[in-house]
Amino acid sequence: xxxxxxxxxxxxxxxxxxxxxxxxxxxxxxxxxxxxxxxxxxxxxxxxxxxxxxxxxxxxxxxxxxxxxxxxxxxxxxxxxxxxxxxxxxxxxxxxxxxxxxxxxxxxxxxxxxxxxxxxxxxxxxxxxxxxxxxxxxxxxxxxxxxxxxxxxxxxxxxxxxxx
Amino acid sequence: xxxxxxxxxxxxxxxxxxxxxxxxxxxxxxxxxxxxxxxxxxxxxxxxxxxxxxxxxxxxxxxxxxxxxxxxxxxxxxxxxxxxxxxxxxxxxxxxxxxxxxxxxxxxxxxxxxxxxxxxxxxxxxxxxxxxxxxxxxxxxxxxxxxxxxxxxxxxxxxxxxxxxxxxxxxxxxxxxxxxxxxxxxxxxxxxxxxxxxxxxxxxxxxxxxxxxxxxxxxxxxxxxxxxxxxxxxxxxxxxxxxxxxxxxxxxxxxxxxxxxxxxxxxxxxxxxxxxxxxxxxxxxxxxxxxxxxxxxxxxxxxxxxxxxxxxxxxxxxxxxxxxxxxxxxxxxxxxxxxxxxxxxxxxxxxxxxxxxxxxxxxxxxxxxxxxxxxxxxxxxxxxxxxxxxxxxxxxxxxxxxxxxxxxxxxxxxxxxxxxxxxxxxxxxxxxxxxxxxxxxxxxxxxxxxxxxxxxxxxxxxxxxxxxxxxxxxxxxxxxxxxxxxxxxxxxxxxxxxxxxxxxxxxxxxxxxxxxxxxxxxxxxxxxxxxxxxxxxxxxxxxxxxxxxxxxxxxxxxxxxxxxxxxxxxxxxxxxxxxxxxxxxxxxxxxxxxxxxxxxxxxxxxxxxxxxxxxxxxxxxxxxxxxxxxxxxxxxxxxxxxxxxxxxxxxxxxxxxxxxxxxxxxxxxxxxxxxxxxxxxxxxxxxxxxxxxxxxxxxxxxxxxxxxxxxxxxxxxxxxxxxxxxxxxxxxxxxxxxxxxxxxxxxxxxxxxxxxxxxxxxxxxxxxxxxxxxxxxxxxxxxxxxxxxxxxxxxxxxxxxxxxxxxx
Ligand code: FES
Ligand code: FES
Numbered sequence: 014x015x016x017x018x019x020x021x022x023x024x025x026x027x028x029x030x031x032x033x034x035x036x037x038x039x040x041x042x043x044x045x046x047x048x049x050x051x052x053x054x055x056x057x058x059x060x061x062x063x064x065x066x067x068x069x070x071x072x073x074x075x076x077x078x079x080x081x082x083x084x085x086x087x088x089x090x091x092x093x094x095x096x097x098x099x100x101x102x103x104x105x106x107x108x109x110x111x112x113x114x115x116x117x118x119x120x121x122x123x124x125x126x127x128x129x130x131x132x133x134x135x136x137x138x139x140x141x142x143x144x145x146x147x148x149x150x151x152x153x154x155x156x157x158x159x160x161x162x163x164x165x166x167x168x169x170x171x172x173x174x175x176x177x
Numbered sequence: 178x179x180x181x182x183x184x185x186x187x188x189x190x191x192x193x194x195x196x197x198x199x200x201x202x203x204x205x206x207x208x209x210x211x212x213x214x215x216x217x218x219x220x221x222x223x224x225x226x227x228x229x230x231x232x233x234x235x236x237x238x239x240x241x242x243x244x245x246x247x248x249x250x251x252x253x254x255x256x257x258x259x260x261x262x263x264x265x266x267x268x269x270x271x272x273x274x275x276x277x278x279x280x281x282x283x284x285x286x287x288x289x290x291x292x293x294x295x296x297x298x299x300x301x302x303x304x305x306x307x308x309x310x311x312x313x314x315x316x317x318x319x320x321x322x323x324x325x326x327x328x329x330x331x332x333x334x335x336x337x338x339x340x341x342x343x344x345x346x347x348x349x350x351x352x353x354x355x356x357x358x359x360x361x362x363x364x365x366x367x368x369x370x371x372x373x374x375x376x377x378x379x380x381x382x383x384x385x386x387x388x389x390x391x392x393x394x395x396x397x398x399x400x401x402x403x404x405x406x407x408x409x410x411x412x413x414x415x416x417x418x419x420x421x422x423x424x425x426x427x428x429x430x431x432x433x434x435x436x437x438x439x440x441x442x443x444x445x446x447x448x449x450x451x452x453x454x455x456x457x458x459x460x461x462x463x464x465x466x467x468x469x470x471x472x473x474x475x476x477x478x479x480x481x482x483x484x485x486x487x488x489x490x491x492x493x494x495x496x497x498x499x500x501x502x503x504x505x506x507x508x509x510x511x512x513x514x515x516x517x518x519x520x521x522x523x524x525x526x527x528x529x530x531x532x533x534x535x536x537x538x539x540x541x542x543x544x545x546x547x548x549x550x551x552x553x554x555x556x557x558x559x560x561x562x563x564x565x566x567x568x569x570x571x572x573x574x575x576x577x578x579x580x581x582x583x584x585x586x587x588x589x590x591x592x593x594x595x596x597x598x599x600x601x602x603x604x605x606x607x608x609x610x611x612x613x614x615x616x617x618x619x620x621x622x623x624x625x626x627x628x629x630x631x632x633x634x635x636x637x638x639x640x641x642x643x644x645x646x647x648x649x650x651x652x653x654x655x656x657x658x659x660x661x662x663x664x665x666x667x668x669x670x671x672x673x674x675x676x677x678x679x680x681x682x683x684x685x686x687x688x689x690x691x692x693x694x695x696x697x698x699x700x701x702x703x704x705x706x707x708x709x710x711x712x713x714x715x716x717x718x719x720x721x722x723x724x725x726x727x728x729x730x731x732x733x734x735x736x737x738x739x740x741x742x743x744x745x746x747x748x749x750x751x752x753x754x755x756x757x758x759x760x761x762x763x764x765x766x767x768x769x770x771x772x773x774x775x776x777x778x779x780x781x782x783x784x785x786x787x788x789x790x791x792x793x794x795x796x797x798x799x800x801x802x803x804x805x806x807x808x809x810x811x812x813x814x815x816x817x818x819x820x821x822x823x824x825x826x827x828x829x830x831x832x833x834x835x836x837x838x839x840x841x842x843x844x845x846x847x848x849x850x851x852x853x854x855x856x857x858x859x860x861x862x863x864x865x866x867x868x869x870x871x872x873x874x875x876x877x878x879x880x881x882x883x884x885x886x887x888x889x890x891x892x893x894x895x896x897x898x899x900x901x902x903x904x905x906x907x908x909x910x911x912x913x914x915x916x917x918x919x920x921x922x923x924x925x926x927x928x929x930x931x932x933x934x935x936x937x938x939x940x941x942x943x944x945x946x947x948x949x950x951x952x953x954x955x956x957x958x959x960x961x962x963x964x965x966x967x968x969x970x971x972x973x974x975x976x977x978x979x980x981x982x983x984x985x
Contacts, residue, residue, distance in 0.1 A: 021238075042290065056204035057197015059419070061367040062452040066899035069367050098197040114191040117868045121681025122194025123368045123419030129195065151907035155899070157366055157420050158681045160871030161907040 026090040030055065031099030039086045046070045048086035049096065057097040057126050061155065068154035071127035072096045078134040095133075097126035105133050105171070112167035120158035128154050132168050142172060181694040182927060185864035188686045189705070190417075199417040202371035202388045207413070208445035211373060212241055214438055215292035216448070217282040217299050218458060219274035222308035222528035222892020223321060226272055226301060229282060234295040239287035242442035243299065246271035246281070252437045256402045256430070259496050259639055260333040260524070261647055264324060266493040266531075268402070268434035274303070275323050275492030276530050277892055278458030283434065285442040289449070308528040308892035312466050312489050315527045323492060323526050332494040333502075333524040333642050337820050339581035340517035342472075345481030349472035353554050357546035358961040359941075361464040361489065362884040364535045364876070365904060366680070368419020369450035370428040370459060374435035378443075383436045384411045388418045388425055390678040391721015394636065395429045396711055398496050402433050410436075414709035418680035422876060423534030423723060425680065427460025430495070456897050460533040461886055463488040463501045467546040472517070473554055477565045481517030482510065488524050488542070491531035498532055499524035500639045504539035504724075507584025507638070507824035508629045511547050512591050513569040518581045522642075528892035534723055536876050540628070540938030548626040548942035549960065552949060561608075562946070563599055566627050567592065577923075583821025585812055586629065586828040587930075588920045594854045595627055595832045597916050602834035602852040615954055620839045621849075622951025626943035627832050630857070631825035632725035632931025633657050635813035636718060638824035645818050653815035657726065657826055660715030661734040663692055663742045664803040667788040669781055671696060671703045673738075676716035677731040678709045682933070683865045684727055688735050690862060691927075695739035696746075697763040715805045725931025728861055729827045730808060733926050737806035745802060749783045752795040810924050827922045827930035829857040833943040839951040844970030846882065846948055848911035853936055856918040859928035863917070869933030870915055877940025879905045882964050 018024060023038040030053060037052055044063070049055045049072070061067035063082045070082040073095040100106030109132055112118070119125040128151065135142070135150045142150075147168045151161060193199055231243040246269055255265045265271075269280040282299050286292035307321040314320055315330040323330055346352060373386040383403060389395075389412065400407040412432070418425065431448065439446040450459065470483040490498045502522045510518055555565040571578050573590040580586065599605075607623050614621040637654040662674040673692050677684050685705040693700040709716070719726075743763065750768035751758040754776050761768050768783060770776035784802060786793050791800035816822035836849040853874065860866045883903040887895040896902040921928030945959045948969065957972040 040290070047289075050203075055197065056201075057199075059201070059368065060203075061369070061419075062899050064452065064898055064900070067367055067452075096197065097195070101196070110195045113195060114187055117188070117864045119191060119194060119681075120683070120868055120872065121366070121368070121418060121420040122190065122199055123201065123366070123681075125194055126197060148907040153906075155365075155367055155904050155906065157364070157422065157876065157904065158872045159868060160875035160913070161910050162871050162913065163868065165907060 024087050026087055028089045028092055028094055030094040031096060032102070041085060041087050043086045044082055045084040045086045045089055046081040049081060055096050055098055059123055059126060061123070066155065068131065069124050069127040071130045073130055073134060076134065078131045097129055100129060103133060105136050108171045109133065109167065112170045116163040116167040116170065118159060118163035118167040124154060124156040128156065128164060136171060140172065144169060181690045181700060182861055183859065185862055186686060186690050186700060188683050189689060190683060190685055194417065200415045201368060201417045201419050202373065202386055202415055203449050205373060205386060205415060207373060207386050208375045210444055211447050212285050212287060212442065212444045213289040213292050214435060214446050214448040215284050215289060215296045216280045217296045219270065219277060219279045219281050221274055221303055221305050222277045223306040224274050224303040225306065226270060226274065226281065227304055228302040230300040231282060234284060234298040237295045237298060239291035240284060240295045241444060242285040244283040244438055244441055248437060248441055252440060253402045253433060254404050256398050256495060258494060260494055260499060260642060262327050262332050264332065264494055266495050268430040276528050277894055278454065278530060279492065280434065283438050285438050285444065285446050310527050310529055310888045310890065310892050312464065312487050312525055312527065315525045323528065330526045331523060332490065332526050333499045335522050335642065337520040337582065340481065342481045342483060342517040342519040345517040346472040349480045350475045351473055352470050353473055353557055354470045355550060355553060355960060357467045357549060359465040359542045359545050360962050361461050361529065361886045362880050363456065363461040363886055364422035364424040365455065365902070366420030366422060366424065369452065369455045370425065370431060371449045372431050372435040373445060373447045374439040375445040376436060376440040381405060382409050385432050385436055386413045386415065387428060387432055389414060389428050389432060390418060390421055390425050390680055392426060392497065392723055393716055393720045394718045395426065395496060397718065399429050399433050403436055412709065412711045414678055416707040421680040421722065422536035423538060424460050426723060427533035452899060453897055456886065456902055457894055458530050461530060462535040463490055463532045463542060465542040469546050469550050471550060471554055475558065477558055477560050477568045479513060479515050479569050482515060483519040484509065485521040489527050489529060490524050491529045492526060493531050494524055494526055495531050497639055499642050501532065501539045501542065503638055503641050504634065504824060505543045505631065506641055507580055507582050507822060508631050508828065509543065509582055510580060511544065512571060512627045512629050512830060514571045515569065516581055529888055536873060537934045537937035540934060541877065541880055541941050544626065544628050544938050544942045545945065545962065548628065549945055552624065552946045563604060563625060566625060567595060570595065570627065583817065583823055584828070585823045587922045587924050589830050589856060590918065590920055591627065591830050594830055594856050594918050597918065598832035598834045598852055598854040601914055601916060602836065602850060604834060607836055620841055620951040621836065622839065622947045623834065623836045624943050624946025624950050625834045626939040626946065628935065628939045630829040630831050630932065630935035630938065632829060633729040633826040634724035634726065635822065635824050635826065637813065637815040638822050641816045641820055641822050645820065648816065655813055655815040656809040657719050657730050657813045658717035658807050658809040659720055659730045659734040660717055660805055660807045661738045662715050662803065662805040663738040665742060665784050669784050671698060673703060673705045673735060674714060675705060675707055675731065675735060676709055676714045676720040677727050678722045679707055680722055682722065682727060682869065683862065684731065687732060687861050687865065691732055691735050692739045695736065695743050715807065717807060724825065725934050728929040728931045729922065729925045732861060732929060734806050734808035736926050737808050738804050741804035741806055742802055745804065746780060746783050748795055748798065749786055750778055753778055812924060826924060827858065829855065829930045829932055829935065831855055831935035831939050833936065833939045835943045835947045837944070837947040837951055839948055839969065841973050844966035844973065846964055846969065848944065851911050851913045853913065854916045854918065855932060855935060856920050857932035858922040858930035859919055860917065861927065861929050866932060867915055870936060871913065873933045874913060874936035874940060875905050875910055877937040878910065880937065881941040881944040881962060885963050
């Protein structure tokens with residue numbers, strides 16, 4: 014049954030973020046990216062365009078990379094979320110981070126959390142990608158610092174590491 | 178002395194940035210009770226504001242205050258500008274709007290959502306006026322005038338004559354001329370502007386956090402606008418900025434605007450720019466029209482050049498403009514030994530957004546016409562472009578080389594770098610391949626660009642915008658000073674405080690490398706504080722992150738501060754060991770006599786003496802270990818009476834060779850290989866240096882092929898989102914080969930020069946040269962950008978209709 018919500022009325026949502034359960038009241042119009050940053054305090058997820066192009070706001074929802082700026086917080090109700098803060102507990106995430114540092118795949122680091130999240134999903138689904146596939150995956154992200162070279166190398170190295 | 182400096186040490190910044198622990202301005206809550214601002218912006222490019230009605234907005238939920246131009250008039254003065262014309266530029270429109278996106282009102286509310294609701298409820302009555310966006314139209318006598326009090330759209334105009342150009346043009350075998358257009362494009366860091374402003378009324382004190390990265394000359398401009406003594410505007414910048422590439426210097430009007438908002442609303446105010454606002458109204462490079470005449474002999478010797486360059490600075494000429502016209506003043510003739518130069522520089526105001534620093538600043542606008550012209554001349558003379566370039570390069574024994582306009586190129590070996598570039602790209606082999614390909618209807622091309630990359634701006638260069646007489650009326654401006662502090666605390670930990678305001682360039686890492694080498698301690702024992710605080714940092718008017726000044730200047734200040742601490746430690750050791758200072762060095766945590774290693778004392782003890790036991794210090798020595806150094810280079814002199822100026826302190830060199838394939842049916846360009854050879858003196862950290870080069874190159878690629886802030890004739894922006902303003906992504910970046918040559922600068926203590934902007938300057942020129950070369954059979958001329966498929970396709974079609982040359 015669809016329940017009508019008044020414009021400023023808040024809705025209760027429940028999500029598990031990085032393994033921790035949250036129950037919060039939110040306005041239906043609140044963006045999920047703002048919810049993560051403002052209501053949950055996870056400022057590692059960044060906002061660069063709020064129209065779905067830059068990819069900085071990417072998080073994993075039930076294992077799938079999604080753009081948190083293109084979603085409302087209420088749409089996260091009942092889901093499991095992983096953000097960059099949770100990557101310490103993710104094996105692929107840890108290898109990626111080591112490879113990013115080794116290949117100078119970040120400078121200002123603002124795009125990096127989103128790119129790491131997409132890369133985790135990508136490598137989970139596609140453990141042995143071609144270089145061109147890596148580039149295509151990355152084409153959903155803008156990085157204005159690095160020229161992408163180091164990022165491609167870092168993701169590639171992580172796949173080589175996985176194959177061993 | 179090189180166990181750390183010059184090595185690719187891993188970055189200390191990475192760990193926090195990959196853990197979500199960066200501290201970017203939007204992550205901060207530096208004050209209690211922070212409220213949020215949203216800005217109402219002009220939908221018109223040019224209009225008088227008749228009336229603003231905010232009554233309804235003020236009654237809305239969560240709204241604390243609405244500000245309009247009246248508040249700005251009440252609390253601020255116009256920003257000081259860099260030209261003699263009296264431009265009234267405020268942080269918000271006061272009675273008239275001059276570009277689409279200009280702030281018209283600010284709402285302060287409990288949160289951003291509520292602030293934006295209220296923005297929608299503000300009613301503004303405008304009286305639209307005719308707009309002008311085109312440079313040449315704006316200079317016509319009957320053009321709409323933006324600033325009535327000036328009566329013209331020309332904000333700055335100067336003429337320069339160096340050498341004897343008229344004679345050169347008389348004597349030359351021929352004069353070759355062309356006009357070039359360079360488009361307006363931006364930098365779009367992934368992080369937008371952010372400001373959090375607080376006002377303490379009892380002290381008339383503004384405290385503002387933001388991701389502004391200098392130049393801190395603009396601190397003067399902001400405090401003057403706020404009409405407070407400069408110590409009553411405290412600017413703080415977090416250690417992490419999400420990229421800038423120059424554009425974040427352009428946020429200074431918002432620091433003032435939010436300062437006034439906090440003052441009027443009585444609460445701290447936070448404003449985070451969104452992407453539409455960023456594209457519409459933040460800042461950008463200038464669009465420029467350049468007319469070049471070259472006096473050329475048949476053998477390819479270029480005797481002189483005449484250039485007229487007109488920059489479009491948008492609705493208001495604001496500091497540091499018209500610097501875009503003058504940043505490359507000293508290196509106007511690039512890498513060439515041309516002796517005679519005439520120049521006319523003009524800045525016009527039109528109904529586009531105001532401009533400012535963008536990576537490459539003025540360099541791409543200069544080198545696109547200059548390097549395109551080199552290829553054009555070669556073609557007219559039926560010479561190979563590489564031969565023409567080489568023939569005119571400044572020879573390696575000519576350094577330090579003084580340019581006609583006063584630049585002093587400190588060091589270099591341009592021929593060698595060019596040769597490396599041509600060899601790496603297999604220039605001659607490619608020429609063969611190209612001939613074969615043309616026969617098969619495949620259009621391969623090779624282009625080159627040889628450019629001088631200025632770094633470390635002289636604070637005085639902007640004043641060549643003024644006449645010598647105007648300059649004489651105020652204090653001469655010179656220098657490029659930077660400060661740094663190195664201290665050792667009572668337990669022996671080393672802290673470095675820098676004011677270089679990095680935005681991803683790894684200054685913390687390099688500073689730690691330098692200090693740890695000088696003090697002979699492990700790099701990870703050194704903590705670098707990169708936060709900026711104008712109340713407590715060692716900073717100068719030149720401080721900040723721009724003009725590639727960290728390697729030549731910022732790092733030198735750090736080096737000198739570390740040397741001071743080292744010297745103090747060794748003076749204490751001299752006193753305690755009875756060994757002369759000159760014989761002492763630091764090794765493995767101890768001060769040791771070089772001749773007699775039995776004479777030694779631990780640093781711990783020396784540090785302890787300075788802190789815990791100052792009575793045992795040498796006579797007259799101050800206690801503690803806390804040394805600041807300020808560094809400048811004397812080559813950065815004020816402009817001379819004859820209008821010569823050395824605009825930068827160090828000059829690197831970049832030689833690019835690019836190969837492309839162009840599809841004549843679609844106009845699409847594929848870059849096959851991009852070879853770039855850099856000489857930036859001694860590299861401090863090669864991995865970081867390459868990262869800077871790759872980023873600058875990708876930005877240059879964007880400017881060459883994708884990025885444009887396009888406007889229609891009414892001044893409406895056509896590329897207001899990332900769907901229309903196209904930034905290069907991973908699939909667009911070509912194969913890149915970087916080679917280095919390290920000719921040390923004689924001027925800097927570590928021999929370093931700046932880098933990271935060179936390819937932003939060169940890429941539009943070199944790619945355009947390669948595309949023109951590929952399309953030789955069609956005989957087209959590329960004199961505008963970006964090289965989008967439709968633009969190239971149209972040029973081919975125009976020629977096809979005339980004649981297709983077959984004789985190659
Ligand atoms: S902020 Fe979500 S895609 Fe840019
Ligand atoms: S590292 Fe700065 S945007 Fe990618």
